[in-house]
Amino acid sequence: MKTLEGSMISFGLLLAFLSFSSHAFKEVVSGIHEIDYGLERNDDDLILLENGHVIKIHRSKRHQFSALLREKSNEAFYRFKINDNRFVIDLTKEKRIKKDNKSTESITAFEYTPTTVSSISLAKRYHSEARYNPKESQCFNRAMIWSYEWWKDHELKSNKIFIFFTRNYIRKFNFEWWFHVAPYVHVLKDGKIVERVMDIKYTNNPLPIPSWTNIFMKNNAKCPVITKYSDYADYPFEGFCYIQRTHMFTYQPSDLQMYEAWGYTKSNFNFDEIKNAYKEAFDEEI
């Protein structure tokens, strides 16, 4: 049986997105999820980072960085210096820190029953009381803290919804993420249960899922619902987007991959992830 050793690498602390507003560049520290070299001769390289962002290497600079990137051993984090157009102007390699897994993954049967919020007005209240920090932060860290605090304060068992953007879409609209995640809840409305996304950063109210995806889809594409991560990952060049539902303990796409591969799923909040999320998204140490 596969052990979890090596399967859970904590990204949180090292995924800091460091902004230097006094310069026309930023530094991004992250592992590399994938590199897309494009299908057309004039395509720039897309680097899909583990933190969900997409940065670019101009085709004229490809050779300058290719040796470092070819080695993409995944044992390294990279420190990228990027300009305003998200093109890499410099990069260095850093040692990746591997942490022991302390979470509560479960391979036993785990049935998760989300809370049904009794009304839209109550959902709006939860939405309005969630903390907001205008700083640039990672969506998965914000989603984790909102979910955690609703659970802690109201015993609310929420869900999460991932939206995955295909390389096709990223290239077509020069889009800057390959995934985004937000909590959503079941809400009772007119005697029926509906789904409402609670993305505090981008919405003023709980939104139906299609309205939420439209915020990010510049072509108003409808995002098909998938139930396996591989349904997104194995179709990078076609379609525009996919959405996948999961429970509130899921942190990053790697959790979805582990569930698909081995049936591992988190059955509780992982303290290290909560701690990292507070620090990265809300500058709080717990």
Add this chain to the structure above:
Amino acid sequence: MKRFKYVELMIVSLLFIGCHVQNSENKSKRITQRNINPIDGSNIEGHYQAKFITLNPQINGTIPGSANFYRKNNQLFAYVRLFGGGVNAWHIQNVYTGARCPNSADDINGDGYIDFEEAEKVLGQIIIPLDGNIESQNLGRKRFPYGDLSGNYTYERVTSFSKFLKDLNQNDDNLEDNIVKISTDKGFDFKNLTVLIQGIEKDKELPETIATKTPFERNESLPITCGVFKKIDHLPGEEYDEDNIPGPFEDDLSETNFYHQLKH
């Protein structure tokens, strides 16, 4: 290298209609229509995918992923995604002429493992090494990917389709190895070719019964996943339907929610 034999070429280039093919042995008996592929590769367009089937799951558990070829105009993109293979393991990956993956019935010595020798009998000969360079069978120099700290990797290479096809059509200058060329007059298709991924961690112990092939160690050559290429003609997923929300649902509203409702 040997010329692609006639029978093997037929398996690759024939279109099977109206029957479910169980294995390559009875495949020839089920042929209802022949489709000889054009020699310029104009039959190849879009996305071809081989979803992985895990081999020897007692080693690594289930290993999801896929191998993909995508042709657009004259660009050919090869993309392999594997999740949960060997940590830092070297993964040999090749596309074979065979039209099916080995299964437990191919475990000839009955040791519970499908080793490379047993797999090769089913898979036939290598036609596309997915190594450092897919433009050529030789230029990639067996630079195959390694798994990361979680045993994952993605492999991506882009090349000119015409150069790729030209290389496949060249004379076979090594008749001793297991890599074949295709006849210049027979055309080519990705459909029904097979991909094999090999390799587990160096320190995993394997029984002596597992055969390998020089120069590879047993751990390097052990098959871990396999897939048969198919043309992708529709995308995954279902349209979002607000009236079809998956459960389970709470039977009753929670006390917490009623409490908050009352406080309102």
